[in-house]
Amino acid sequence: MSWLLSQADIAPIARGCTMLGSGGGGDTYCAVILLSALLAEGHRIPIIDADTLDDDGFTVNVGYMGAPVVLSEKLFEGSEMVAAIDAMRGRLKGPLRALISAEIGGMNGMVPLIASALTGLPVVDGDGMGRAFPRADHVTFAFNGVSCLPTVLTSEAGDVVTIERASNARAEDIGRAVATLMGSMAFAVDYPLKANEVRAYAVPGTLSLARSIGRAIGEPAGAQARLDALTCTLRQERDITVAQIFAGRVSECERATREGFDRGHVEIRVAGGSRSLRIDFQNEFLMAFEGGSLVASTPDIIAVVDADTLAPLTSDAIRYGQNVRVLVIEAPAQLRTPVALDRVGPRAFGYPCDYLPIGAGR
Amino acid sequence: MMRIGLDVGGTNTDAALLDGTRVVAAVKTPTTADATTGICNALAALVERAGPETRSARAVVIGTTHFVNAVVERERLNRVAAVRLCLPASSSIPPFIDWPDDLRNEVRADVHLLPGGYEVDGREIAPFDKAAMEDVARRIADSGVPAAAISGVFSPLRSDHERAAAEIMERLCPQVRVSLSSDLGRTGLLERENVALLNASLFELARTTITAFRAAIAQSGLAAELFLTQNDGTVMPAELAEQAPVLCFSSGPTNSMRGAALLSGRSDGMVIDVGGTTSDIGMLVNGFPREANGVVEVGGVRTLFRMPDILCLGLGGGTRIRTDPFRLGPDSVGYRLTSDARVFGGRQLTATDMAVAAGRARIGDAVGVADIGGALLSAFDGTVRSMLEDGIESMKTRAGDLPVIAVGGGAFLIPEDLAGVSEVVFVEHHDVANAVGAAMAQICGEVDRVFTDMTREAALAAATEEARDRAVAAGACAQSLKTVDVEDLPLAYMPGGARRLRVRVAGELADA
Numbered sequence: 001m002s003w004l005l006s007q008a009d010i011a012p013i014a015r016g017c018t019m020l021g022s023g024g025g026g027d028t029y030c031a032v033i034l035l036s037a038l039l040a041e042g043h044r045i046p047i048i049d050a051d052t053l054d055d056d057g058f059t060v061n062v063g064y065m066g067a068p069v070v071l072s073e074k075l076f077e078g079s080e081m082v083a084a085i086d087a088m089r090g091r092l093k094g095p096l097r098a099l100i101s102a103e104i105g106g107m108n109g110m111v112p113l114i115a116s117a118l119t120g121l122p123v124v125d126g127d128g129m130g131r132a133f134p135r136a137d138h139v140t141f142a143f144n145g146v147s148c149l150p151t152v153l154t155s156e157a158g159d160v161v162t163i164e165r166a167s168n169a170r171a172e173d174i175g176r177a178v179a180t181l182m183g184s185m186a187f188a189v190d191y192p193l194k195a196n197e198v199r200a201y202a203v204p205g206t207l208s209l210a211r212s213i214g215r216a217i218g219e220p221a222g223a224q225a226r227l228d229a230l231t232c233t234l235r236q237e238r239d240i241t242v243a244q245i246f247a248g249r250v251s252e253c254e255r256a257t258r259e260g261f262d263r264g265h266v267e268i269r270v271a272g273g274s275r276s277l278r279i280d281f282q283n284e285f286l287m288a289f290e291g292g293s294l295v296a297s298t299p300d301i302i303a304v305v306d307a308d309t310l311a312p313l314t315s316d317a318i319r320y321g322q323n324v325r326v327l328v329i330e331a332p333a334q335l336r337t338p339v340a341l342d343r344v345g346p347r348a349f350g351y352p353c354d355y356l357p358i359g360a361g362r
Numbered sequence: 363m364m365r366i367g368l369d370v371g372g373t374n375t376d377a378a379l380l381d382g383t384r385v386v387a388a389v390k391t392p393t394t395a396d397a398t399t400g401i402c403n404a405l406a407a408l409v410e411r412a413g414p415e416t417r418s419a420r421a422v423v424i425g426t427t428h429f430v431n432a433v434v435e436r437e438r439l440n441r442v443a444a445v446r447l448c449l450p451a452s453s454s455i456p457p458f459i460d461w462p463d464d465l466r467n468e469v470r471a472d473v474h475l476l477p478g479g480y481e482v483d484g485r486e487i488a489p490f491d492k493a494a495m496e497d498v499a500r501r502i503a504d505s506g507v508p509a510a511a512i513s514g515v516f517s518p519l520r521s522d523h524e525r526a527a528a529e530i531m532e533r534l535c536p537q538v539r540v541s542l543s544s545d546l547g548r549t550g551l552l553e554r555e556n557v558a559l560l561n562a563s564l565f566e567l568a569r570t571t572i573t574a575f576r577a578a579i580a581q582s583g584l585a586a587e588l589f590l591t592q593n594d595g596t597v598m599p600a601e602l603a604e605q606a607p608v609l610c611f612s613s614g615p616t617n618s619m620r621g622a623a624l625l626s627g628r629s630d631g632m633v634i635d636v637g638g639t640t641s642d643i644g645m646l647v648n649g650f651p652r653e654a655n656g657v658v659e660v661g662g663v664r665t666l667f668r669m670p671d672i673l674c675l676g677l678g679g680g681t682r683i684r685t686d687p688f689r690l691g692p693d694s695v696g697y698r699l700t701s702d703a704r705v706f707g708g709r710q711l712t713a714t715d716m717a718v719a720a721g722r723a724r725i726g727d728a729v730g731v732a733d734i735g736g737a738l739l740s741a742f743d744g745t746v747r748s749m750l751e752d753g754i755e756s757m758k759t760r761a762g763d764l765p766v767i768a769v770g771g772g773a774f775l776i777p778e779d780l781a782g783v784s785e786v787v788f789v790e791h792h793d794v795a796n797a798v799g800a801a802m803a804q805i806c807g808e809v810d811r812v813f814t815d816m817t818r819e820a821a822l823a824a825a826t827e828e829a830r831d832r833a834v835a836a837g838a839c840a841q842s843l844k845t846v847d848v849e850d851l852p853l854a855y856m857p858g859g860a861r862r863l864r865v866r867v868a869g870e871l872a873d874a
Binding site: 078 | 479483485488761
């Protein structure tokens with residue numbers, strides 16, 4: 001189903017993107033105010049279903065790569081998005097039909113909507129991760145052998161850098177180095193996709209999923225009603241399992257930066273009880289253990305939410321004493337293939353264990 | 363050194379005279395519509411209580427809610443021109459974009475975006491354009507606006523461009539008062555810029571208010587120097603406060619917490635200040651309120667600057683109680699407590715009445731609450747307990763029991779045994795803790811910016827030295843300075859071992 005983005009969609013999509021970010025993906029605030037201003041100026045932002053894409057054209061993957069803190073100072077400009085999309089258009093062997101989000105989790109879930117307003121291109125309802133992950137090559141397109149080339153990186157200063165030849169992993173490393181020179185943040189357009197590749201490999205419907213999640217937790221009054229609405233929406237509309245695996249207070253939060261990532265763990269304890277849950281994060285929440293046994297793992301989405309409002313918390317916003325619930329949302333099928341699990345399953349992050357799907361052993 | 367602390371609240375103006383750390387005398391007087399009269403009355407009452415030695419006080423320190431109220435009420439604000447040094451970045455999201463319409467209409471004048479600002483590693487985004495800034499300064503001068511705010515990308519890291527713009531303003535339109543985002547706010551361009559804009563919108567009010575405060579001191583026959591309390595629990599000379607009224611926003615709860623520290627002789631623990639309508643809970647760390655880490659909304663505007671982390675609960679001495687079914691608040695009889703509460707012969711049942719009925723307080727006439735039964739009292743006790751215990755738990759930063767210091771006019775509402783609390787400390791002068799806190803008159807200096815390509819130790823040493831220099835410049839005695847807060851945040855995805863360091867030092871007011 002295709003739809004036009006409305007003002008009333010923005011806040012729910014932002015909440016939903018943050019929830020799907022599994023603790024990472026960056027802050028959505030600036031995207032929210034810019035989108036709201038763009039719609040108020042009369043821009044149209046069409047969201048289309050992958051099934052409606054013309055077979056002869058291309059869809060490109062868009063998003064920012066770099067340090068989220070930079071976007072809190074050097075705000076979105078817009079010209080960098082237009083320049084990158086124009087540069088990519090000139091290199092495609094066919095018409096550019098649409099944009100798709102590299103990662104629906106966090107700020108990047110909303111970036112294609114801004115780019116759409118500025119270029120007139122529609123946005124495919126879907127993305128390449130179904131959540132947020134630390135690296136740009138953690139996309140389903142890469143898992144299925146699609147090349148990221150050409151990759152175009154731009155900055156607001158007007159620089160346009162194109163990577164013509166490299167493996168996906170090398171392109172990621174080169175892209176990071178370029179992003180550093182561009183001020184630790186670059187706008188990237190990559191993975192030119194044919195319509196059949198979008199249909200076969202993208203995680204479908206994640207923009208409307210984000211909106212459904214945001215509405216479910218934003219509209220009813222009371223924590224239980226919100227949780228019920230969320231569970232019901234995900235199960236009935238999408239057949240996605242969501243489970244609350246824990247509720248309590250944050251009793252410990254340790255973090256440190258290693259190899260360019262914010263790593264650490266959170267411990268949550270039941271008030272006056274002995275039960276506790278430990279969640280490890282590397283920007284995103286990756287693994288949850290109760291009493292030493294694994295209860296949830298990547299690529300399932302582990303969301304730590306405010307106990308009352310169900311507003312999702314990012315890993316850098318976790319503080320001692322917060323009253324929280326831990327929800328686990330089943331990963332989309334595209335992340336549960338052997339190839340995908342090899343890249344984003346527990347072992348890819350250094351854990352000597354296999355993916356434990358939510359609902360499996362419960 | 364004798365010092366007078368004054369806390370001008372919505373209902374009461376409290377005053378305390380301190381000699382060193384000893385409370386010589388304290389008084390509570392009603393707040394008046396015009397600030398001068400209320401302060402004169404409070405000072406007169408203090409002189410009457412403490413005698414003529416009051417007049418030898420060297421400093422009068424005032425905590426006031428004038429400035430934050432003006433923002434919340436959208437009144438008495440002046441117009442502000444915005445200058446942002448950012449191009450070619452950040453132009454899609456201009457200054458004032460996320461302000462509530464009514465406040466924006468009241469404050470916004472012209473908005474100018476110019477080349478400049480810095481990358482996260484300190485390189486220039488674009489060179490500062492002197493000619494363009496001179497043109498903007500002339501246009502601001504012609505527009506007749508009284509104030510301007512200057513912001514720049516990553517200015518907490520490097521403020522050279524903001525300062526260059528300020529120098530041009532000073533040269534070409536000296537009549538326009540200017541506030542710089544790098545002097546006030548933290549990393550986060552929109553939120554820091556909002557702080558500078560709000561600050562500039564208060565310049566005229568700050569000048570008239572401080573003039574009125576000075577007049578009140580002179581009329582009261584005092585030769586004392588005027589200071590204002592600021593959000594972090596320290597004080598600043600009136601001349602600096604006139605430049606930075608936003609730093610006075612949260613002086614009420616902050617002063618109570620500082621006063622609680624002095625009155626209890628403790629530097630760490632949880633402080634609960636129970637007023638007439640609400641209770642403020644905050645954590646004392648090294649004798650100062652812990653600062654909020656994230657965005658704080660003021661009058662609907664997102665800000666990111668030095669503000670205390672305060673949890674406000676709907677429990678005060680005047681909080682109304684419904685009996686069928688039992689419900690606590692959220693409304694309060696407020697300043698009408700002494701006429702409307704049952705123990706004062708009124709008809710409203712309040713939290714104070716419940717405390718009197720339970721024998722926890724002796725206020726007014728207990729006959730008015732003789733009919734309150736045990737079931738109601740235990741419902742009240744249970745609700746208050748869970749409210750406070752929940753609040754205390756969510757304000758802690760680590761596991762373990764902590765002492766609670768109970769202050770404010772309604773301190774008697776705090777039960778002596780609370781879960782998660784090692785002891786509840788009740789103190790003398792608890793009802794004027796805010797004025798006592800104001801009179802403590804410590805001076806501070808703070809640094810908050812990103813350090814790259816340095817070891818943690820070298821970065822910490824550099825930050826501490828900068829913070830000490832700032833404190834001394836604000837009037838602190840260098841020998842008395844102590845580091846009161848260090849926060850070290852390694853930055854993800856950034857090369858060169860980048861870390862954001864925040865260091866704050868505080869010390870005694872230097873002898874003149």
